[in-house]
Amino acid sequence: MLDAALIGTGGMLPLPNRFLTSLMLRLDGRMMVIDCGECTQVTMKQLGWGFKNIDLICFTHYHADHISGLPGLLLTLGNSMREEPVMLAGPKGLKNVYEGLSRICPELPFKVIIKELEAGESFNHSVFNVSSLKVNHRITCFAYRIDVKRAGKFDVERALSLNIPKNLWSKLQKGDVLEYEGKIYRPEDVLGKERKGISLSYCTDTRPTEDLPDFVKGSDLFICEGMYGEDEKLDKAIEKKHMIFSEAATIAKKAEVKQMWLTHFSPSMPFPEEYIDNARNIFPETYIGKDRKNTVLLFEEEENA
Numbered sequence: 001m002l003d004a005a006l007i008g009t010g011g012m013l014p015l016p017n018r019f020l021t022s023l024m025l026r027l028d029g030r031m032m033v034i035d036c037g038e039c040t041q042v043t044m045k046q047l048g049w050g051f052k053n054i055d056l057i058c059f060t061h062y063h064a065d066h067i068s069g070l071p072g073l074l075l076t077l078g079n080s081m082r083e084e085p086v087m088l089a090g091p092k093g094l095k096n097v098y099e100g101l102s103r104i105c106p107e108l109p110f111k112v113i114i115k116e117l118e119a120g121e122s123f124n125h126s127v128f129n130v131s132s133l134k135v136n137h138r139i140t141c142f143a144y145r146i147d148v149k150r151a152g153k154f155d156v157e158r159a160l161s162l163n164i165p166k167n168l169w170s171k172l173q174k175g176d177v178l179e180y181e182g183k184i185y186r187p188e189d190v191l192g193k194e195r196k197g198i199s200l201s202y203c204t205d206t207r208p209t210e211d212l213p214d215f216v217k218g219s220d221l222f223i224c225e226g227m228y229g230e231d232e233k234l235d236k237a238i239e240k241k242h243m244i245f246s247e248a249a250t251i252a253k254k255a256e257v258k259q260m261w262l263t264h265f266s267p268s269m270p271f272p273e274e275y276i277d278n279a280r281n282i283f284p285e286t287y288i289g290k291d292r293k294n295t296v297l298l299f300e301e302e303e304n305a
Helices: 040-047 070-079 094-104 156-161 166-173 231-240 245-255
Strands: 002-008 022-027 030-034 054-058 086-091 112-117 122-125 128-134 142-150 178-180 183-185 195-203 221-225 260-263 286-288 294-297
Touching: 002 040, 002 195, 002 221, 022 040, 030 128, 040 070, 054 070, 054 128, 070 086, 070 094, 086 094, 086 122, 094 112, 112 122, 166 178, 221 245, 231 245, 245 260, 245 286
Parallel strands: 030 054, 054 086, 086 112, 195 221, 221 260, 260 286
Antiparallel strands: 002 022, 002 294, 022 030, 122 128, 128 142, 142 195, 178 183
16 A cells, blocks of 8 residues: 655645645655655644655755755654665756755764656655656656556465475565575566556646656546646746646546646635636546645555455
8 A cells, every 4th residue: 555645735835724745655664755845844743654764755846845845854854863865866956956955954864865867767766666757847847656566466376386485485475586495486486467556646837748648647646736726827827837727637537547636736826625626527536635635545456355
């Protein structure tokens, strides 16, 4: 299962009841974060998931409302007594941004690893499989997709017929290739076809792009910016390189995602739920994101249990 929580849902500046856009994910006890505006660590504290197990922080881009909370979060991680390295990942320029922000951080008790991504680059870190897509904002900006893969079902009868020692079964299920008493054992010897996993996609600060629906295709949860709710704000969205609700819903429909949460709301729109029908008339499974709104995404067999 994959736990997902919106840490904040605001764009540009925080409001008394709305922090800046950020997402937190939890898988197998490990955590990652996407974007980190000011006050991110405050609403994380309210969420109650803790800080110590954050292994990865990804950034869509380097506008202040998406990264200015990083020094505070790193200090909070340090105060949690974390000693394991933390990876920061995002478009090129991250090293320079981090060097500037880190000047106000005292020495941290863990190593910070910087990973500057090429457009479209995928990578694995900790338990997370991350893909990126360059989108269309005023500066270089990436959308992200997190895929939780599901190995094929373990075939007990086949394992017995091949005389595979039972003490190797659990490691083979995890995908390890093993050498034992002069023989090589491979996962494909005892695993069936890969089963459907879990996918979550996150996209903010962009105009709709031609390849975005394919990138988020079939996601169990698609989190997408809805800077403006009204269709009448389309010209402003085009000027500022953002999206309106109906555009986000059109992407969700084309991509055949299971559900969409809207986020990154303009401070001029204190009540985004007033415009929800502009999205639901196109894609019914649309929901307004709220700070600390969270869910558990399950594998198919868990859903049907």
